[in-house]
Amino acid sequence: MDQIELLEEAKKNPLPTPPVGFPVQWYENNDQSNPRAAIVVKVEEPGKLSLTVLPPNGMPRHIQGCWHCSHDIHQIRGNNNTFRSGSWGYTDGKPPKDHLKAHVEHLDKRINTMLDDRRKNEEAKAYREQQKARREQEAGV
DSSP states (O other), rough: OOOOHHHHHHHTTTOOOOOOOEEEEEEEEGGSSSEEEEEEEEEEETTEEEEEOOTSOOOOOOEEEEEETTTTTGGGGTTTHHHHEEEEOOTSSOOOGGHHHHHHHHHHHHHHHHHHHHHHHHHHHHHHHHHHHHHHHHHHO
């Protein structure tokens, strides 16, 4: 499978991305049995957020690099990112459909960039071959 096929596959299961100010739940070490209230303060990339966690009777805690609980990174045992940043999820468990668009758009942009690069490389290769053939023809004359 090449990179474009992998990105097309990822589009089938996009990561949700809520807007800044949206309330979510934060799970320490991806332990979903003990959720804490949190607010999105920055979208780092689709599915990856900076949060302000609001523990009961405690000081707010700022978390960066927090991936959605469905991200594959949380399947790796002893993962430093999960240990350091935990994970996040929606309070009702399901993302609104418009929160999935950001990841699909991000993947489309990456795919289009790769296709453009591939096309440019093919054009450059054809040009180099043309130039080589012309030089060989001139040398032979």
